[in-house]
């Protein structure tokens with residue numbers, strides 16, 4: 001099996017009577033990565049994403065999925081669209097059936113799956129996006145955020161290996177946007193490779209393993225978010241500004257107010273850079289982590305009583321829904337791990353409620369923070 005799930009090799013594309021929208025694009029995406037395609041308006045992001053599932057055919061060059069060159073006959077396209085699920089920028093273009101059920105079932109039905117399997121997939125996908133019970137609703141009467149979730153559910157029901165999402169958080173309120181990103185993280189934890197497009201550099205910096213920077217139809221750079229966003233020349237040529245955190249870091253660094261040469265990944269690292277090494281006698285708080293998949297409502301009540309001195313955070317769509325249904329309102333519902341690390345740095349204990357692979361994610365984030373800052377925050381599963 002190829003290490004790369006998606007490869008572009010010298011891909012060119014022009015819309016009729018227009019100069020090229022993509023000019024000789026080559027890049028590779030490793031299996032299991034989270035990749036952000038970043039660029040200003042008109043850079044070619046949507047055009048590039050539409051090539052990932054064969055919606056657009058390169059004028060020149062080739063696209064490979066799992067090492068095999070994409071072909072464009074009907075049968076081949078069906079295989080490509082099973083492997084690559086594309087969430088469009090405009091959900092109205094994607095959500096069209098008379099009911100939410102019919103919409104989400106459309107893809108699996110096209111795969112000619114048995115009726116029982118289709119029902120299970122639709123119900124699982126609607127549960128994952130928090131729309132269980134919406135089956136009979138008419139999609140055109142839903143809000144923009146709900147339509148986006150229906151569109152994502154339709155793709156989830158196909159169980160794609162690669163999920164491609166065009167500006168998944170555009171025009172969503174911050175809480176809905178955070179929930180959509182949580183959902184993408186949960187899918188990623190389950191092994192899905194994710195490619196999204198955005199001109200939100202803050203989101204790309206926080207979220208992506210890798211950034212593909214586009215400008216004027218050309219690939220300007222592929223690299224880590226820190227490498228791409230600290231390169232002022234690259235940012236200027238892409239007509240983008242760096243994320244605020246990096247901008248601040250670069251300014252403080254220029255004035256020799258911070259010393260490290262590793263740009264801070266998040267606010268905890270930035271805070272530690274400014275504060276310096278905390279005094280030895282400082283006692284750090286503990287981050288307790290509980291798996292909501294194995295908790296009952298009563299179990300959650302007991303846990304919250306036992307940890308009543310802790311601020312609580314719910315991470316991931318399943319955990320948030322569980323807390324909501326059990327009548328609990330956690331203090332943090334987005335950026336949960338970083339908020340808990342910050343609390344720990346001032347000696348406060350916190351309790352994170354989450355499930356699945358997200359438990360490992362908490363430990364991983366704390367470990368990366370310890371490696372960079374030297375501050376070892378205890379993470380304890382309860």
Ligand SMILES: Nc1ncnc2c1ncn2[C@@H]1O[C@H](COP(=O)(O)OP(=O)(O)OP(=O)(O)O)[C@@H](O)[C@H]1O
Nearest residue numbers: 015016018021039040041042043044045046047048
């Ligand atoms: N259907 C179309 N017909 C003609 N030209 C198009 C079409 N779609 C896009 N273009 C042109 O192709 C170029 C790239 O557009 P594309 O939508 O891929 O950019 P983008 O980076 O996704 O932009 P945005 O951030 O504004 O969504 C632009 O110059 C645009 O005007």
